[in-house]
Amino acid sequence: MTLVTDNGRDGPRVHVLAIGVGSYRHLPGGSEPRVGQDLFGLRQLTGPPLSAQMFVDWVARIHHPQAALGTIDLLISGQGHRSADGPAEAAAIEVPTAANVRAAFERWYAACDTDERNVALLYFCGHGVERESLFLLLEDFGASSLRLLENAIDIDQTYRGMARNRAREQYLFVDACREIPFQALRMLSGSAMVLVTPELVGDPRLDTAMMLATSGGAKAYGLTGEATRFTRALIEALDGLGARLEGPQWVVDVPSVQRAITMLLRLGDEAPVQVPSMRGTGVGVIHQLDRAPIVPIDLFCKPPTAFQGAVLTLQGLLMLPLSSGAPPWPSGPTRTTTGWTAQVPADIYTLSVDFPAGELARQQKSLAVLPPGISDALEMVP
């Protein structure tokens, strides 16, 4: 049992189950590789332990509008995750085998089921495959070639089965590579685990979302030894880039998180195509901020030749709630080769471009700087 946080089950609470499967014992390089059996070319992963740890670290600072943090259950295989409490706890982290996941899920289910105001969060990072359902592959996947899906979770059916749970808000984050060739899917024999069987009970849930790192059979990506791109984007979104204004408050809700992740996964010249997707009613507020989110901006000149002599200033107008407005800001504006970048609190800014050498007259415009960020061309008028 690896209950890394236990603040109790009384009243409305956020209960978390996080699973990161990096090492797979039956894949090449694992402790019990299947000799002569390719298992679709799947390999060991380095990102999931780090990603699960990153998610758990974020959850420790969650500020849900109605529910305080309750429990965090963590299962990890593979190296690289950090134990906050030292080697003893590190040794106690359970490996996400099918048996351990089933037991952890039942603990989590029971905790969530104590109060209908509870918030259920489930996070998974590891290999996955989508056929008629999305199957998440656990540490002992591939134990039998006769029943390949035996040690996998049918997350679609599990998600529907969670309608039986009393927790009215349920959010699942699935960061799974889905890279088995399409025509090989027919070789996946057996049945995956349904962790809670769906029943004909209607669906009384208030808000649900299952956010997926990729759409369909596409791959999820990450660099070796780093948390995955999706999880890093997810954390940035939860920390503020997925925020929107609700009255005087900045709140992080599901659609805004989804938009922020979508945008963040596009960044970078070398970034492969990765389009996240989502199921569920998905409009709920997961987190609220105590200050305006810090938002990245990229500005460039049109025509580019005007950039050389230009000097840019930004003045926050303190029009949006909780904005700290004036500098110093986390960064910038900093000159790049063709423009400027900065990270500033969300607000309305007056942007001025001056030309000390007198090439052009001063240019000004209002700029709405909102999450997840802005990229704007500044038309330089003679």
Added chain:
Amino acid sequence: MTGRLVLSITPEASLHGPVAYQVLGAGTRRTGALAPYQPAEEELPIGDYVVLATLPTGSQLTAVARVEDTSQTDVLLGGLSQVRADETDPRDAARVAIGSETKDLTWDSAIQAPSTSLAPGPQAWVRLWSGLLVSDLQAEPEIHESGAVTFPLSPGMGLYSVQVGGPHLAWRTICLPPSYSATLTVTASPDKQGFDDGVHVTASGSSTWASSLFGYLESGQNDAAAALAPELVRLAQQMFHDKAASCEGAAAAGYFLLRVGQQETIGDWPERFADGFGWLPDAHVIHATQLLRRPGAPDLDLARSRLMSAVQAGQPPRYTEGLRMLFEDLQLLAAADPSDEPVAAALAVVREYAAACDWTAVHTTYWAQRPSEPTLERIIGWPKDPTGWHRIPNAKEVR
């Protein structure tokens, strides 16, 4: 004191369909839908506002506006420079390339495809199916600068689908929307081992509102979808009085309400939709799912009957959202009564479609030798019947 804010958007920026907008000010948040050539007006207290439009791609357009009492304030949203990082998104690149050349492509034809530079070329073919029979395609392909090839189709209302394949390209079937006209778009795809097998094919109907709504749902932007839904729900509720109403829009409205759990807000409309459009599997699925999600004691007999009718149509639901609901609902019924052999048989049929489908597509798309024969086998080659199919031209040949 109040003033008037008039919002409009360029067709290019909105991908030729309606988009969701928000107007944010001190203590004010207005939401609505905005379509090209259809300005939206907001009466607002005097002050400064941020206008934020969200596209189905997830990109956002922003503007700052000052509302005064002396005059109307006009805000035009548009211009790619306002969209964050779209240079690096190939889907937006597709939009730019296609949108600049033609006016008739909408979100799901231009954006769904991770488009690359060239169309599939002479090694691909297409044919139209009416039910289970090959029909005459009657469409001249258009080749776009981006390399995309489109086929404007006018099959009429019914269960039509298009099949695309090639000697090195897995045969797949794409269900056409319940619309008198549709567009098929074929682009090259970087996905060589997945469903696409190197070529991405999408369909779109004639309702830009439905296309945008499905775009928002597919990308998880349920809040933006909610801004478009009222108009589609209104039209859906009128459809029994107005023969010109869009069946496509009605299906979109039904699926949206089911997605967000508001299916009871339209009362018996799903039942009337299923009664009036019995040929459309989606109509049965929408009504069955409404029944099964009702808390308490759902009407299982009627739900079961609807689901069986959907399967007996001999074609899957036109929309992937419907296929997912049909599969899930049948799983529920089969689990509740394992001795129900007809349900078990129907579930087995639907499972075949579900296993072979592309879950990312708006319109049901699956590998198949024939529309009624979904498969996970990679079937390739030219059709044996020398008639009824057309070669898909290559952009290179024409240039």
